Amino acid sequence: MLNIDDLKVSLEEEEKQIIKGLSLSIKPGEVHAIMGPNGSGKSTLSSVLAGKDGYIIDSGTVNFDGSDLLEAEVEERAALGIFMAFQYPIEIPGVGNMNFLRTALNSQRKTRGQEELNAADFLKLVRGIAKDLEISDEMMKRPVNVGASGGEKKRNEILQMCLLEPRFVILDETDSGLDVDAMKLVSKGVNNFSSSSRSFLVITHYQRLLNYIVPDFVHIMVDGRIVKTGDKTLALHVEETGYKDFLQLGKGKH
Amino acid sequence: MIHANTSSWYDSLSQELKRSSASIEKVNRRSEYWRKSNLDIVSDLVQEISETDLINLKGTYIHEPELTIDGDIMELASDKSYKISSIMDEIADEDSFTKNYFGKLEEKSQKLVPRPLARDNSLNPKVGYALSLSESSKKPLVIHNKTNKSARNCFQRNLIIVKKGVEATIIETGNNLSVFNSVTEIYLDENAKLNYLDLTGENNIFPKISHKFCDMAEKSTFNHFGLRLNTKSTRNEIELHLNGPGINTSIANVSLINKKHHFSDENVLINHNAYECKSRQVFKSVLENDCTSIVRGKIYVAPEAQKTDGYQSSRSLLLNENSKFLCKPELEIYADDVICSHGSTSSSLDRESLFYLLSRGVHRNKAKEMLITAFISEALDEIEDESIKSELSNYIDVWTSSFFHE
Numbered sequence: 001m002l003n004i005d006d007l008k009v010s011l012e013e014e015e016k017q018i019i020k021g022l023s024l025s026i027k028p029g030e031v032h033a034i035m036g037p038n039g040s041g042k043s044t045l046s047s048v049l050a051g052k053d054g055y056i057i058d059s060g061t062v063n064f065d066g067s068d069l070l071e072a073e074v075e076e077r078a079a080l081g082i083f084m085a086f087q088y089p090i091e092i093p094g095v096g097n098m099n100f101l102r103t104a105l106n107s108q109r110k111t112r113g114q115e116e117l118n119a120a121d122f123l124k125l126v127r128g129i130a131k132d133l134e135i136s137d138e139m140m141k142r143p144v145n146v147g148a149s150g151g152e153k154k155r156n157e158i159l160q161m162c163l164l165e166p167r168f169v170i171l172d173e174t175d176s177g178l179d180v181d182a183m184k185l186v187s188k189g190v191n192n193f194s195s196s197s198r199s200f201l202v203i204t205h206y207q208r209l210l211n212y213i214v215p216d217f218v219h220i221m222v223d224g225r226i227v228k229t230g231d232k233t234l235a236l237h238v239e240e241t242g243y244k245d246f247l248q249l250g251k252g253k254h
Numbered sequence: 255m256i257h258a259n260t261s262s263w264y265d266s267l268s269q270e271l272k273r274s275s276a277s278i279e280k281v282n283r284r285s286e287y288w289r290k291s292n293l294d295i296v297s298d299l300v301q302e303i304s305e306t307d308l309i310n311l312k313g314t315y316i317h318e319p320e321l322t323i324d325g326d327i328m329e330l331a332s333d334k335s336y337k338i339s340s341i342m343d344e345i346a347d348e349d350s351f352t353k354n355y356f357g358k359l360e361e362k363s364q365k366l367v368p369r370p371l372a373r374d375n376s377l378n379p380k381v382g383y384a385l386s387l388s389e390s391s392k393k394p395l396v397i398h399n400k401t402n403k404s405a406r407n408c409f410q411r412n413l414i415i416v417k418k419g420v421e422a423t424i425i426e427t428g429n430n431l432s433v434f435n436s437v438t439e440i441y442l443d444e445n446a447k448l449n450y451l452d453l454t455g456e457n458n459i460f461p462k463i464s465h466k467f468c469d470m471a472e473k474s475t476f477n478h479f480g481l482r483l484n485t486k487s488t489r490n491e492i493e494l495h496l497n498g499p500g501i502n503t504s505i506a507n508v509s510l511i512n513k514k515h516h517f518s519d520e521n522v523l524i525n526h527n528a529y530e531c532k533s534r535q536v537f538k539s540v541l542e543n544d545c546t547s548i549v550r551g552k553i554y555v556a557p558e559a560q561k562t563d564g565y566q567s568s569r570s571l572l573l574n575e576n577s578k579f580l581c582k583p584e585l586e587i588y589a590d591d592v593i594c595s596h597g598s599t600s601s602s603l604d605r606e607s608l609f610y611l612l613s614r615g616v617h618r619n620k621a622k623e624m625l626i627t628a629f630i631s632e633a634l635d636e637i638e639d640e641s642i643k644s645e646l647s648n649y650i651d652v653w654t655s656s657f658f659h660e
Contacts, residue, residue: 050613053605078615090610094628100611103624108615143628144610160614 001199002026002069002168007060008224009041009048017058018044020224026168029196033210034203035235036221037243042203043087045221046172049201050084051077064168078104079111083166085157087173092144097156100144101126105163129162133189150177158189169193170201175209187212207239220246263353264345271357271376279368287367290580291548292487292517295461296371335389335422341382341411352384352413359439359467363493366554367523372465372491375437379411382436387414387448390421394451394642399428410436416446416474423449423639434462442474444498449477449638451646454485456513461487472498472528479637480507481646482518483653489519494533496524496559501531506636507549510626510650512542512573512657519548526559526589537568538633540626541577542657552584553594560589566596571603571629623654 002025009019018041026032036042048055049062051074062069064080072080092100106116117125130140133155145153154174161169171190175183190213194200202213210218210232218234219226220243227249228234238246260268281288281296344350360372383397399410416422420443442448454462462485468476482488494503509518524533539547553564570579583596603625611621630650637643 052609052613073618074609074612075615075617075621078613084613086610090606092607092610092625092628094631095611095624100614100616100624103620104611104614104616107617107620111615111617164614 001028001065002201003061003063005061005063007048007062008058009044010056010058011044012054012056015056018055018224019048021060022221022225024219024226026199026201028167028199029194030217031194031200031202031213031215032217032219033215033235034201034219034221034226035205035207035238037247038205040221041224042221043172046084046170046201046203049077049170050074050082075107076111078164078166079108081165081167082170083161083164083168084170084172085154085161085174087176089145089153089157091146091148093146095144097140097142097144098126101160101163104160108164126159126163129159132192133159133162134185135159151179151182154178154182154186155189158186158193162189162193167197168199168201170203171213172203173205174202175204175206183209184212207235210235220249222246222249259346261346261348261350261353263348263350264356267357268377271361271373274361274364275370275373275377278364278370278373280370285368287521287550290546291489291519292461292546295463295487295489335387335391336395337386337388339384341379341384341413344384344413345379350384351386355413355415355439355441357439359441359469359493359495360437360465362495363465363467366525367491367493367521369465369491371435371463372437372467375409375411375435375465378409380409382411382413384413385415386417387420387422388417390419391423394423394425394449394639397424397426397428399426399434408434408436410434412436412438414438414440414448416440416442416448418443419445421447423451423642425451425453425642427453427455433460434458434464436462436464438464438466440466440468440476442468442470442476444471445473446471447475447477449479451479451481451637451642452490453481453646454483454488455481456484458485458488461489463489463491465491466493468492468494470494470496470498470501470503473500474498475502477504477636477638478506479633480505480520481650482507482509482511483650484511484513484516485509485518486513487517487519489521491521493523494525496526496531496533497528499528499530501528503532504534504536504636505551506534506536506633507538508630508633508650509537509539509541509547510630510654510657511539511545511547513545514543516543516545517547520550521548522551524553524564526553526555526562526564529559530561531559532563533565534636535566535568536633536636537581538630539568539570539579540573540629540657541570541579542573544574544576546578546580548580548582549598550582550584551596552586553596555585555587555589555592555594557588560591562589562592562594564592564594567632568596568598569629570600571626572600573602619655623651623657626654626657627651 004024007022010017102122220228344352357376360376535551537549549568551566555562568581579600581598
């Protein structure tokens with residue numbers, strides 16, 4: 001589904017290379033977790049996959065279902081089925097949440113050549129999802145993420161995911177700022193959404209989220225590279241010993 | 255209608271105004287009220303009006319059931335809860351009720367700000383209405399300005415009186431195919447409430463200057479909403495006198511301008527002369543294609559105007575580098591127990607918000623449109639009437655959707 005081959009990425013403004021040769025292959029139905037210390041390039045990776053500007057691709061390729069992902073516009077990537085749940089979801093005063101969700105859904109449908117969803121069908125669909133995620137009607141009526149707590153914002157991200165039905169989901173530190181109950185709720189949303197045709201890339205600092213969203217593979221990222229890959233027990237190992245064992249591995253490749 | 259005769263009261267007023275005109279600073283580039291403004295607007299105005307022009311001038315009329323901006327019809331209706339007459343008939347009438355009102359506010363408005371074009375208007379009114387509202391009406395009264403291309407120059411003079419306790423909404427709209435200079439003097443009695451919407455659309459292809467001077471009595475309310483959609487060159491001067499306690503006023507403006515070198519110029523002066531009054535000013539300008547928007551907004555608080563609450567926000571969204579937003583917020587405060595604030599910002603579209611919308615699959619043009627709509631929403635929220643607000647929002651949305659596709 002997703003193939004990243006020897007990707008090297010720099011920051012546009014500082015000309016500083018952040019990702020220094022990263023390769024990763026994700027098949028349909030797989031859940032991959034990327035863990036790593038601060039500044040290892042985890043969030044840069046998710047931003048580059050989602051198409052955020054401000055980065056220069058120095059070399060390497062990213063292939064998604066046979067097409068060159070790096071050539072696609074941000075909105076085209078979304079329509080291809082890529083979704084990134086933001087670490088810090090953006091507040092947009094003046095844009096109603098419902099208007100935003102309906103516009104997003106119908107824009108994607110239009111791009112894919114599907115018929116747009118009418119208001120009644122849309123409302124039925126979105127209300128059902130909101131109920132499962134315990135998001136109140138009041139919250140849905142507000143402008144996008146305005147006045148929402150950290151937990152509410154993350155639930156909104158999951159709601160968007162369920163509504164837009166992407167095939168490849170990046171969860172960028174979705175656990176940050178969540179208490180245990182909120183984390184369980186968010187994880188439940190993700191687990192209900194997972195299927196044999198969908199893949200996830202879970203980016204996190206901590207192992208605890210992986211108790212709820214169980215990964216097939218765990219990758220340790222240090223200094224812009226994946227230095228170790230294992231199964232879920234690798235995350236437990238990190239939890240016990242920290243990243244110090246892996247920092248050397250990162251340096252060793254210089 | 256051409257009036258050869260004027261009443262003796264108008265003649266003596268006119269003589270008096272002529273005498274004091276000499277002390278009014280003329281329009282010039284060094285004047286702080288005209289610096290950076292588009293002075294072409296004035297050179298067009300001072301041209302002589304010929305007889306032929308006047309005959310062709312259709313002037314102003316009250317348009318009954320519908321609201322149009324550039325010919326697009328919105329469904330709104332009005333009923334007869336008002337008395338209206340031609341201002342030219344009134345100034346010819348020796349016993350006209352307008353003799354206690356005409357010119358008074360224009361004269362008063364010259365004290366703090368020189369307004370030479372308003373004076374020109376007082377001395378040469380050509381067309382206009384006197385409107386007296388004595389009963390509340392939920393339905394808005396629509397004033398449709400219709401001028402003719404061959405009319406070089408239109409000096410429009412209006413008088414609006416809203417009686418005690420009466421609530422009304424006036425929507426001014428229409429095309430402007432000639433140079434237009436209007437003065438509207440507005441008197442609000444105790445507890446009166448006037449919502450005034452001044453909608454200027456793309457068909458205003460000539461310069462338009464309008465002045466509104468408003469005298470407000472105790473507990474009255476004046477809400478003014480201005481819309482400028484790709485106007486070639488508009489200048490609006492609003493001056494309010496808050497003369498009794500408990501007055502509420504809101505002045506909001508949205509300028510959406512992207513036709514090359516087009517211009518909007520908003521000037522507001524709010525005189526807080528009494529205690530416990532509240533005023534709000536919200537200006538939003540979205541500019542592209544080397545356009546300019548000027549906002550001069552002043553709050554004056556007299557020594558006796560304690561507990562004044564004055565708010566002013568002027569913000570612009572600049573969509574290209576050469577567009578300009580020139581803002582001059584002013585506070586002049588002589589009372590010590592007041593809350594007054596002003597803020598001004600200029601920015602481009604927020605990249606983070608844009609990325610968020612795009613990342614959910616919203617098409618780029620649509621995303622920009624949504625952010626523009628969001629940006630101006632604070633000004634639209636100043637409109638109290640939900641049905642008018644929603645009609646207008648929809649109109650602006652449709653208009654904005656073509657904003658980026660030209």
